[in-house]
Amino acid sequence: MTQTASVRAGVGTRASRVRVLIAVMLFVTVVINYLDRSNLSIALPEIARELDLTTAQQGLLLSAFGWTYAALQIPGGWLVDRVPARVLYPVCLTLWSLATLFMGVIGGFVALIVLRLMVGAFEAPAYPINNKVATVWFPERERATAIGFYTSGQFIGLALLTPVLSWLQALISWHWVFIATGLVGVLWALVWYVWFREPADSRANAAEVELIRAGGGLVDATESTDASDASHTTRERPERARISRADLATVLGRRKLWGIYLGQFCLTSTLWFFLTWFPTYLVEYRDMDYIKSGFLASLPFVAALVGVLTSGVLSDFLLRRGASLGAARKGPIIAGLLLSTVMVGASFTDSTTLVIVFLSVAFFGNGLASITWSLVSAMAPQRLLGLTGGMFNFIGNLSSIATPIVIGMIITDESFAPGFAYMTVVTIVGILSYVFLVGRVERVQERPAKV
Incomplete structure (x- = not known):
């Protein structure tokens, strides 16, 4: 049965919900991804003491x-496309997880830097993959929620x-922070492939595939990976994106795209503060032990979780209620950035409770x-989705x-205040x-080639 015939056969059939499983798989992968980014910040105070590192060396690591x-x-x-x-x-999961694991086995400042460089290299395609999967598997009205x-x-x-992880470090040593997170990643890589x-x-029925396609999901942006299914040869197979000067001119030459690139840099700066310096701030500038700092360090992440879950649901709700795509997408982003400026309040209090409140509001x-x-997803040229996502993630x-x-x-x-001021x-x-560069949210079109 051809795909067209199967779609017709699926008319009137209730759409399956396989895309929910896909969202869960992306969720678990992101959990592992960020544990492997942040585990160093948990172990750093102990590593710094053991290796006698200055704050500049810690920043470099x-x-x-x-x-x-x-x-x-x-x-x-480019690889994602x-x-x-x-x-x-x-493949990426396995490689970055092995590099993470060896951070717990091999000591030394230089070795840790080299392995950390490897983790960064192999994680590079992760979020462009996430975005590609979300764009392929979810219609526009569900995509922000996903x-x-x-x-x-x-x-x-x-x-x-x-x-x-803080408890594990206190119980055994900092080495096991990396060994444990690395082993989990290797196991999940196998699950993803299967x-x-x-x-x-997939197991998605024809009705679900058509629901995704009709809603703007780019279900035809990928080729079948099942060579034994000859019926898939009837499906349109778009040309794979190739990096050319014209492609780079498109993704680098549009004011709207630069708006989201620069905005992403500013947004992720706050995230990287929490992923790097925040645990050290609690231990070294607030004189907390590892167990207490581990608990308090988790509170802003809980607040950020509430913010994330609120943002997607709120954005899609606004879109369904008739708000413009720009208002539905940019509104939560700008409001969230405004709340993040509350972080500066931590510089003006000696109360640990108030510090955690300020930082939790900021991370929310x-x-x-x-x-x-x-x-x-909404603005990238369709043929250059992966390249635009890569540029977005590169600059961000x-x-x-x-x-x-x-x-x-x-x-x-004596003071962490300059750090909060910078943020x-x-x-x-x-x-x-976002206010002055992005403007109207619409898909950027490629300029027609000169004849």
Whole structure:
């Protein structure tokens, strides 16, 4: 039976819900992804004492992930446009998880930096893959909810597992923080390969595939990975994207796209503060032990989780109620960035309780603003979805380099206030970017080729 015939056969049939399973798989992958980004921040105070590291050296070590992660976003986006997610994701997962595991086995400052560079390199395609999967598997009216759900995995994992990893470190040693998280990633890579499929090759019935397609999901943007199913040869197979000067001119030459690139840099700066310096701030500047700091460090992540879950549902609700795509997508982002500026209040109090309140409100705002990938889905040229996502993630995650290094250079042994001031200024720049550069949310069209 051809795909067209199967779709006709599915008319009147209730659509299956396989895309819910896909959202759950993305969620679990993001949990693992962010544990492997943040585990160093949990172990860093102990590593710094053992290796006698200065704050500048700590900042360099914390930034090592970002150097390769940011630099390989564009090649990563290119891979996403060419290699099926079923293959690319488990390969990347296995490699970055093994690098993570060896961080717990091999000691030394230089070795840790090299392994951290490897983690960043192999994680580079992760979020472009997530975005491609969400764009293929979900109609527009559900996509922000799906993105919000799987993005919440980064905060659920950190909120629930930060105290566990802190306890594991206190019970055994910092080495096991890396060994445990690395082993989990290797196991999940196998699960992903066994269970993930593209819509037309999955257990989704014809009605669900047509529901996704009719709602704007790019179900035809991927080729069948099942060579034995000859019926799939009738499906349109779009040409794979190739990086050319014209492609780069498109993704780098549009003001709207630069608006979301710069906005993402500012948004992720707050995230990278929490993923790098926040646990050290609690231990070294608030004099907390590992168990107590692990618990308090989890509270802003809980707040961010609430913000993430709220953002996707709120955005899709506004869209269904008739709000413009721009208002539905940009509204939560700008509101969240405004809330993130509350972070500066931590510089003006000696109360640990108030510090946690300020930072929890700020991180709630960061979570509320986290649906920025929905703008990539809505604005990227269709043929260049992966490349645009790679550029978006490349520029956005330059913050993973800048944030640890800048904060490490400007804070003093007595005060963390310069770090909070830097974060507030960057957030304000992000607000201005979404307001004045992005403008109307609409898909960017490629300029016709010159004859």
